[in-house]
Amino acid sequence: MVFLKKTFSIIPLSEILGRISKGQSIRGCCxxxxxxxxxDTYDIAFPLLKRYQVPAMVFLAAGYIGTHKWFWPEEVTWCxxxxxxxxxxxxxxxxxxxxxxxxxxxxxxMNHTDLIDGAVERVKKYRPDEREALLEAMRKALPDRSKNxxxxxxxxxxxxxxxxxxxxxxxxxxxxxxxxxxxxSARLEISSSKQIIEDRLGVPVTLFAYPNGNYNPLIIGMLExxxxxxxxxxxxxxxxxxTPLMEMPRISMHDDxxxxxxLFFSRLLFRxx
Numbered sequence: 134m135v136f137l138k139k140t141f142s143i144i145p146l147s148e149i150l151g152r153i154s155k156g157q158s159i160r161g162c163c164x165x166x167x168x169x170x171x172x173d174t175y176d177i178a179f180p181l182l183k184r185y186q187v188p189a190m191v192f193l194a195a196g197y198i199g200t201h202k203w204f205w206p207e208e209v210t211w212c213x214x215x216x217x218x219x220x221x222x223x224x225x226x227x228x229x230x231x232x233x234x235x236x237x238x239x240x241x242x243m244n245h246t247d248l249i250d251g252a253v254e255r256v257k258k259y260r261p262d263e264r265e266a267l268l269e270a271m272r273k274a275l276p277d278r279s280k281n282x283x284x285x286x287x288x289x290x291x292x293x294x295x296x297x298x299x300x301x302x303x304x305x306x307x308x309x310x311x312x313x314x315x316x317x318s319a320r321l322e323i324s325s326s327k328q329i330i331e332d333r334l335g336v337p338v339t340l341f342a343y344p345n346g347n348y349n350p351l352i353i354g355m356l357e358x359x360x361x362x363x364x365x366x367x368x369x370x371x372x373x374x375x376t377p378l379m380e381m382p383r384i385s386m387h388d389d390x391x392x393x394x395x396l397f398f399s400r401l402l403f404r405x406x
């Protein structure tokens with residue numbers, strides 16, 4: 134946060150949109166966003182935002198807030214970690230391992246993190262019904278999944294909102310990949326997520342983040358019809374005056390590229406870092 138404050142003028146994402154719409158410069162500006170509504174956004178990030186008086190936007194998967202539900206990648210990751218630790222389980226367990234990790238015998242010596250990341254990437258390409266069937270099989274094989282709350286609750290969202298530093302956008306209700314479902318389901322996910330957050334906070338919700346970055350022209354049209362003014366993607370890049378406001382790129386920051394300031398700065402500067 135200190136580095137960003139010294140390097141940029143940090144402004145709300147809504148102000149970025151406002152300036153572009155008015156033909157004003159956004160040179161030297163940056164906005165900070167968080168996706169999903171993770172509990173650690175409240176526990177860890179929010180105190181730092183307050184300490185350094187830095188604005189940010191959080192895109193909420195509205196149907197997960199205040200629940201103990203997990204996003205499916207976290208559930209797949211947890212289950213595969215448990216299956217790999219067992220090494221030799223019953224036939225049902227081994228079938229699951231072979232399904233997710235078909236090259237398991239060849240890759241047993243590979244890092245488990247790499248194996249699991251590869252499995253998650255494959256499951257992303259499944260149809261929603263195929264993905265849910267796999268999750269049900271995993272839940273059956275490993276019924277004692279932890280019930281830790283991973284997402285914020287609405288009291289925490291309200292506290293962040295009242296601070297004046299944190300704004301909230303929509304990220305669907307159930308974090309579905311919008312281009313993988315029927316148009317009416319996508320439309321409902323978009324409009325309902327907006328309505329839920331507006332009802333909770335009493336303010337208009339005009340910004341959206343595409344789950345997993347999945348979208349197409351039809352989805353963009355749905356957002357516009359629902360009253361959204363802009364949306365962010367997972368595409369890497371900078372925003373400028375010519376950026377389509379429904380397809381704004383971002384620079385993602387994760388643990389592996391934010392451990393030190395040089396790593397963090399390299400991620401900002403270099404396209405392939």
